[in-house]
Amino acid sequence: MELRGRCGRRLTPRLVLETAELRQERRTGTQAEAADSGAVRARRFLLCLYLVGFLDLFGVSMVVPLLSLHVKSLGASPTVAGIVGSSYGILQLFSSTLVGCWSDVVGRRSSLLACILLSALGYLLLGAATNVFLFVLARVPAGIFKHTLSISRALLSDLVPEKERPLVIGHFNTASSVGFILGPVIGGYLTELEDGFYLTAFICFLVFILNAGLVWLFPWREAKPGSTEKGLPWRKTHVLLGRSHDTVQEAATSRRARASEKAAWPWIKVVLALQDMKNLLFSEMWDIFLVRLLMAMAVMLYYSNFVLALEERFGLRPKVTGYLISYTSMLGAMAGLALGPILRLYKHNSQALLLHSSVLTCTLLLLYSLAPTIGAVVISSTLLSFSTAIGRTCITDLQLTVGGAQASGTLIGLGQSVTAVGRIIAPLLSGIAQEVSPCGPPSLGAALALVAIFIMSLNKPHSSGDGNGKLKSE
Numbered sequence: 001m002e003l004r005g006r007c008g009r010r011l012t013p014r015l016v017l018e019t020a021e022l023r024q025e026r027r028t029g030t031q032a033e034a035a036d037s038g039a040v041r042a043r044r045f046l047l048c049l050y051l052v053g054f055l056d057l058f059g060v061s062m063v064v065p066l067l068s069l070h071v072k073s074l075g076a077s078p079t080v081a082g083i084v085g086s087s088y089g090i091l092q093l094f095s096s097t098l099v100g101c102w103s104d105v106v107g108r109r110s111s112l113l114a115c116i117l118l119s120a121l122g123y124l125l126l127g128a129a130t131n132v133f134l135f136v137l138a139r140v141p142a143g144i145f146k147h148t149l150s151i152s153r154a155l156l157s158d159l160v161p162e163k164e165r166p167l168v169i170g171h172f173n174t175a176s177s178v179g180f181i182l183g184p185v186i187g188g189y190l191t192e193l194e195d196g197f198y199l200t201a202f203i204c205f206l207v208f209i210l211n212a213g214l215v216w217l218f219p220w221r222e223a224k225p226g227s228t229e230k231g232l233p234w235r236k237t238h239v240l241l242g243r244s245h246d247t248v249q250e251a252a253t254s255r256r257a258r259a260s261e262k263a264a265w266p267w268i269k270v271v272l273a274l275q276d277m278k279n280l281l282f283s284e285m286w287d288i289f290l291v292r293l294l295m296a297m298a299v300m301l302y303y304s305n306f307v308l309a310l311e312e313r314f315g316l317r318p319k320v321t322g323y324l325i326s327y328t329s330m331l332g333a334m335a336g337l338a339l340g341p342i343l344r345l346y347k348h349n350s351q352a353l354l355l356h357s358s359v360l361t362c363t364l365l366l367l368y369s370l371a372p373t374i375g376a377v378v379i380s381s382t383l384l385s386f387s388t389a390i391g392r393t394c395i396t397d398l399q400l401t402v403g404g405a406q407a408s409g410t411l412i413g414l415g416q417s418v419t420a421v422g423r424i425i426a427p428l429l430s431g432i433a434q435e436v437s438p439c440g441p442p443s444l445g446a447a448l449a450l451v452a453i454f455i456m457s458l459n460k461p462h463s464s465g466d467g468n469g470k471l472k473s474e
Contacts, residue, residue: 041219042159046168048218049152052211053176056116056148059207061183062190062200063123070197076132084136089423091143096420099147100154100413108155112215118145120208127201148211149176150412157400157412163348166397167340173393174336181329285402287459289418292395294452295358296419299388300426301433301445302365309438314374324378328385335389342390350401354394355456360387362449369443 071084103111122141129135153169160168190200306325310316346353364387368380396415403411433440 045159045219046156046171048214049156050172050175052112052214053149053152053172054179055207055211055214056152056179057176058179058183058186059123059204059211060146061180062187062207063126063197063204065184066187066191066197066200071132071135074129074132074135080132084132084139086424086427087136088139088143089420091140092146093417093420093424095144096147096150096413096416098413099145100150100411100416103151103154103413108151108158109215109218109220112148112151112155113212115145115147115151116208116212116215119148120205120212122146123201123208124205127198127205147413147416150416153396154412162401165400166343166348166350166393169396170336170339170389170393172336173389174333177329177333177336177389181326181333184326285399287455288395288398288402289415291354291358291452291455292399292415293418293422294448294455295361295391295395296422297426297429298361298365298445298449298452300422301430301441301448302368302384304426304430304441305434305438308434309441310374310377312438314377316374324381328381331382331385332389335386336393338386339390339393350394350397351456354391354398355453357387357391357394358449358453358456361391362446362453365442365446365449369439369446 067085071080076084099111099115118141122138122143122145125138125141126135129138153172156168156172157165186203187200190196190203193199306321310321310324342353343350361384364380364384368377368384371377371380396412399411399415429444430441433444437443
């Protein structure tokens, strides 16, 4: 009996140790399975967002290339057609920041659905427009609420880690670019039919409705809580207007007053966010937005007279130029797939990659301006499609890094407003430059890109938004 007791006492610690090890292995296995399951769900959510970007630009690109021809067919003079065309950029200028900030406050799902549905309404009205006034009126909903891609990028920045953000946004841009490649082909075919423009606009409306249904069926529970459904956490230092710190006084407040306060609070947060954006714009991030404006204008000047310049310089027919544009668009879409290895080569330094891609863009614009043969044009256009696609992704990631990802909708919206300023200014500069030479617009674009490079070289590298982002909750 004594021997058995001793043996039992000796074996008991071993059994306890083995049992603890088994429990630990089971816990580790369960955690690994949960992590794998979460990764699969996150991947599925990202693929759904990529599809949203594809459908958005697919529908838009069916209609946008036909707008100038259609407004002229309605009896508008070239001057009126130009004013109508710039009205969209003006609306985008004032609405981008507001809609982006609104998405930070009310949540990505509600803002994304509202923007898609109201944009669909605009394209439905566009298909029913029979005069210039109705045409302009139909452009208003799309001009104000066509921010599907901006909100989607903000949602991506909410869901992925900072190091993966440029790669994921690059993939999203690739999916969207594929839609922009296919859309003009379908739109060009449909417009040759009877009442082709109206049919194309109606199909675009159906594509947007399909996109809204897809967003509605999204697996939103698989997104990070607090970043999509109920809006992002905001500054804790802001106190609700009219709310007392005393719980007794709060309990005595009437239900009607509390309801009106609750309804007004999102708009108060929008105003507070815009104040923060103003401070941030004129302090840490002024150089980032200025670089974005200059590089956007440089690329817009390159495209502004692309068809006309190739016809005047080399006698190239517009049909052949269209093939060249489709070719470069396809390469731009493929650039998003190459972004991952390039970022690893740069050790995820978006600012250095932006600087080098801008140098390449400036050099290629100058090469295109001085190209003696069509072969040199093809080479410069091929490389430009890569450099501009990488630059767009890097400037967006740099905005989110410095500004803080918790106000990503506001930051991306403000970036779109800056680009809208370029859409208004670039056509004016292009017209003046073309008076000098067909090579004037891309030459001026190279000069603007050189100024952007100079600004980036003078300023110190920006720190991460994790600690210094002024829009992040304190």
